[in-house]
Amino acid sequence: MAERETELCELFGEVLGVPGIEPDDHFFDLGGHSLLASKLVKQVHERYGVRVPLRSFYEDPTARAVAKQLDQAA
Numbered sequence: 001m002a003e004r005e006t007e008l009c010e011l012f013g014e015v016l017g018v019p020g021i022e023p024d025d026h027f028f029d030l031g032g033h034s035l036l037a038s039k040l041v042k043q044v045h046e047r048y049g050v051r052v053p054l055r056s057f058y059e060d061p062t063a064r065a066v067a068k069q070l071d072q073a074a
Contacts, residue, residue: 004070008063011047015040027061037061044070 001009001023009021018030027037037057044066045051050073052066 002067004067005063007047008044008066011043012040012063015043021063023064023067024062027057032061050074 005023009023009025012025012027012030013019013021015036016027016030016032021030027040032040037054041052041054041057048070050070052069056069057066
């Protein structure tokens with residue numbers, strides 16, 4: 001697992017209150033909802049300085065997908 005994916009898994013876990021998130025775990029299957037998704041996207045922006053569109057997060061709500069978006073923005 002890449003370092004960024006590991007960091008994002010930890011961030012997902014913090015937002016969801018669920019430990020042990022894996023890169024391909026689906027945010028909404030783990031109990032996430034729209035308010036938590038907005039919170040997560042905001043925290044990603046604050047931490048990495050990249051805005052992940054909320055719509056794209058809904059299309060693929062995994063740490064791996066967010067990491068890929070961050071890599072493409074760099």
